[in-house]
Amino acid sequence: MPKPLFRGVCASTITPFNSRGELDLALLPAHVDWIISEGANAISPLGSSGEFPVMEVEDRKRVLEAALEANNGRVPVVAGTHAYSTQHTIELSKHAERAGADSLLIVPPYYMAPTPSQAMTHYRRIAEAVSIPVVLYHNVPLTCVDFTTDHIVKLFEEKAIGGVKMSNPEPDRICQLLQATGGDLFVYAGLDTVAFEGLCHGAHGWISGIPSMVPRAAQQLYTAIAIDGDLPAARAIWKKLGPLMRIQFSSYLSKGEGAHWFSVMKAVLNMIGPPVGDPQPPILPLQENYRKDIGKMLAELDYRVKS
Template identity: 30%
Template sequence: MNFGQVLTAMVTPFDQKGEIDFNATRTLVNHLISNGTDGLVIGGTTGESPTLTSDEKIEFYRYVVKVTDGRVPVIAGTGSNNTRASISLTTQVESTGVDAVMLVAPYYNKPSQEGLFQHFKAIADSTSLPVMLYNIPGRSVVNMSPETIVRLSKVPNIVSVKESSGDLDAVTEIISRTSNEFTVYSGDDGMTLPILSIGGTGVVSVASHIIGNEMKQMVHSYYDGDVQFASSMHRKLLPIMKALFAAPSPSPVKAALNMKGVYVGDVRLPMVPLSAEEKNELQKKLPDLNIEAVG
């Protein structure tokens, strides 16, 4: 299933008391849709999902679906390292109207590949919603092997994977061995163009909060056959992508949004806001972010 080419892994706006800010959420959703976003991934890593309660997630997901109003697909994070809890949340989230769910590889438990397969299959079997897998070994410790992802792609409603392993050989194998209907998204902004070049569909992006139109321009240039221009875009955007990960995410992207007047508040503990020095370093990049076009 193709959810679009540039999906934004959306931050969760908080107010000064650290509660979900629904007015800011409306503004952010409209900003993203107006600036290159083809779909929203909510309640993921960038959305600070570990700090949200299940009740908060359900209320937040329902609100985002309402604001989006069918303009773009909404994919909601419902995975955790607890299979039963993931099944419970996934089945509850069906009532919010989201278009699909995203399931992260179980962290901390360190399951085997068979354990990973059974975990994802059990959750997928519990829902009628399409499922996007999320492989991010840098955070979950475990890496989903290409063989496991290929096996899971045969489960009827597992339709996509967000690949954040950084292993192009593994991504190539996944694309080669899955059907054309199974979509593979880069989970790393800097790997977008390389993954497109081996047959990937697009990116689940953090940087698109800030450079969404430019990310979309790069992707469209590649698909239109202007590889040279797409490559130039990649080189020019890469420093901005890196700046947004100079400190643990999503602190930098939230700070950048606030600097640009799209107020989303701070992060929840155990994440911390950028220091004054870190903000100053990020601020130096902001003039480069306010670009109409690149190239």
């Protein structure tokens, strides 16, 4: 039987590099320990936050093996095995299954912008090659592939996917999928801007920046909505999380200048957790003018900010 998909908060773990741009996997165990101690229900190495595009296939395998070793079976591991080519995606997916990953997170083929029907065949071929569940990472801005609700439901009915991470700014897209499949398809809020609404609609979990930067606070929101059904408490938590979400996605939402979401993420992790290094260029470290405001936001969330 396939492994079950997780419920709750999933943190996308980072890939540490040194100042020369080389992998620094010695930093990874402390990062994974901190994420789990913060209450994450699952981890996802080599998602967008794992900077997978900057690495070749063999280095990505090394990163996943190191993350699995650091996790040591404590929480489910959703391995990012996306690549442009179906061949490389299958190679990475088979490796992830052999290495012990519980499921796979796979964004549609990017850059060449295949048609939805071509991208659906991509997922079908991956599913034929592995036995662990595939979570489709729906991310239109970075792939130019827009699966409709009908496309996703068809892939689910064919057993090509078991879940979907909806990084879509329309909360109703989450609602549509949940209603169309009766909740059998695991649907995750994949963008912090729709996390509150998505969880209220009944999303099975949350995989995005906030769970990866401040998992404890994300877990509090998930618990308030999904477990306790306490909307007043959830609103109070979101009032504190909202400013961090808005500054994190300021360049994304404006489609221009502002703080880059990943620069914010690595800066926050360095401010409150074990060191994780800087992003790989062309993404640059967070500008100093944002750090003071972010420090205040983190203190409001009861995190101790390192001097």
